[in-house]
Amino acid sequence: MIIKVEAIVREDKFEDVKDALAQIEVNGLTVSQVMGCGKSKGYTEIVRGSEVEISLLPKIKFEIVVSSEEWERKTIEAIKKAACTGNVGDGKIFSYDLRTVTRIRTSESGYDALN
Numbered sequence: 001m002i003i004k005v006e007a008i009v010r011e012d013k014f015e016d017v018k019d020a021l022a023q024i025e026v027n028g029l030t031v032s033q034v035m036g037c038g039k040s041k042g043y044t045e046i047v048r049g050s051e052v053e054i055s056l057l058p059k060i061k062f063e064i065v066v067s068s069e070e071w072e073r074k075t076i077e078a079i080k081k082a083a084c085t086g087n088v089g090d091g092k093i094f095s096y097d098l099r100t101v102t103r104i105r106t107s108e109s110g111y112d113a114l115n
């Protein structure tokens, strides 16, 4: 099973989440700066120490593709532990089945392209 785990976390949790993923030795990852809001949109959130009332807030998105449900669980656990403060706006983790992966250099696809 090839699974994509996508996590949206607080900006200031970037280092912690990156380190947690390095600890479990993921085979690759993509990080982007994104803007988003959850169900609490319209309410205020504390960003870098100040209260912000805009509905879209800067977040960090991690994308990790893994080759089993066991790795999916490990990845989600690591992110959850590193990104949780217990306050609103901690983020969300989405995971879903991915059709295939192709390594451009070798033309390998599927599991071979991941490992």
Ligand SMILES: Nc1ncnc2c1ncn2[C@@H]1O[C@H](COP(=O)(O)OP(=O)(O)OP(=O)(O)O)[C@@H](O)[C@H]1O
Pocket (backbone or CB within 6 Å): 008, 009, 035, 036, 037, 038, 039, 040, 041, 057, 059, 087, 088, 089, 090, 091, 092
């Ligand atoms: N349903 C969703 N679809 C797409 N992105 C989402 C969704 N919910 C949350 N996100 C993304 O996750 C980020 C953080 O969401 P957030 O933690 O505020 O979710 P929440 O459901 O409001 O939970 P909480 O009550 O803990 O704030 C959002 O800024 C957005 O980028």
Ligand SMILES: [Mg+2]
Pocket (backbone or CB within 6 Å): 037, 038, 039, 040, 041, 088, 089, 090
């Ligand atoms: Mg929210």
